[in-house]
Amino acid sequence: MGTTFHGPSPWPPITRAVRTRGPRRAAIAHLGQDAPTLLPLRAGDVLVVNASRAAVRAHLTSPIALAYYLDAGVRVLSSPNLHANVIVTDRQAVIGSANASHSSTIADEAVVITDDPQVVAAVRAFIDGIEEITEVDQAFLDNATAQWQIGRAVPIPGVSGRGQVDPGFLPAKITRMFLRHIVEYEPSPTEHHTWTTQARHHRAPAGPAAKYQLEWFHHDKSDTRLKQGDVLVFVTADNEWIYPPAVVDSEAIAIPRTPGAIGHLLRSRTDLSPLPVPDAEQTLADLGHPNPRLRADHRIASASLRTALLQLWNL
Structure with missing residues (x-):
């Protein structure tokens, strides 16, 4: 392979480069909630x-990502002085x-990937030699969750990237919207831990961030393949209530030790309430949609119906 830019x-x-056999070591300064995908x-x-207090309070390192890696069996360590981003495998180094964050995927970044043995050894030695290390365990996670609650996203040039000041809610252009009925299921211990960790720090009062919350949406790989930016509208199984729209906020995340199961993080507004399905159907009929099919799962192909559904909550 040699060395490539x-x-x-x-x-x-x-x-x-990371998808390879053998143990991997990574020193990545900051993790977004979607870091496990990257x-x-x-x-x-x-x-x-x-994962220092300052990094977590600034929402640069996500406790969700930390919990995910711990549940996957990764040894996670925190160093408050870390600013480097390097990875080493048995045969390659990434410098x-x-x-590992969504903001990094939309910023102008650069790396060198090499199989030079001397560089690979040097990167491994660098990671092994990092000082002021703290083991990330459940107590560490609980504290990080508390710090996230009282913090807020702070744009830092070169770290947080553009587009991080206000993540917003609905995409500028909605091309895919789905109606799904809520299905009760028993989450695995791994998923339950990640879910509850996430819920604690997103639902507690935290200034402007409290306007939004993140939820898990669990489904099988055989179901419709969702993409970041898709919009979901949920209806209760008894067709009694329809919930405000939620936006898919991550790519598919495989749930460890649950073959075939994946999850997505959904972003929703905390200030919007569910509506009775009969009332919603009547309003949609008044808006020119007498058969909105709220009682059946489907992809909402009609752009005008998508607009009318959003109008139920003045969106």
């Missing part, structure tokens, strides 16, 4: 991250500017 969008080749580590790997 990748930029300004290096995450696809980084992810490919950086697919597994049991036995080592991840060093800056560059990219944090």
Whole structure:
């Protein structure tokens, strides 16, 4: 392979380089909530991250990502002085500017990927030699969750990237909307832990961030393949209530030790309330949609019906 340069969008080749046999070590300064999609580590790997109080309060390192890696069996360590972003496998090293976050995927980043044995050894020694290390365990996670609650997203040039000041809610253009009935299921211990950790720090009062909350949507790989930016509208199984729209806020995340199950993070507004289905049907009929099919799961292909559904909540 030799040495190759990748930029300004290096995450696809980084992810490919990481998908290899043998243990991996990574020192990544900051993790977004979708870091596991970009950086697919597994049991036995080592991840060093800056999960200091300042980084977590600024919403640069997500407790959701920390909990996910811990549940996957990754050894997670925190170093408050870490600013580097390097990864090493048995045969390759990745050196560059990219944090494992969505903002990094839309910023201009650059990395070098090499199989030079001396560089690979040097990167491994660098990661193993990082000082001021704290083991990330459940107590650490609980504290990080509390810090996230009282913090807020702070745009930092070169770290948080553009588009992070206000993530907004609905996409500028909605092309895919789905209606789904709520299905009761028993989450696995792994999923339940990640879900409850996420819920604690997003639902508590936290200034402007309290306007939004994140929820898990669990489904099987055989179901419709969702994409980031898709909009979901949920109806209760008894067709009694229809819930405000939620936006898919992550790519599919495989749930460890549950073959075939995946989850998505959904972003929703905390200030919007569900509506009775009969009332919604009447309002939609008044808006020119006498048969909105609220009692059946389907993709809402009609652009005008998508608009009318959003108008139920003045969106």
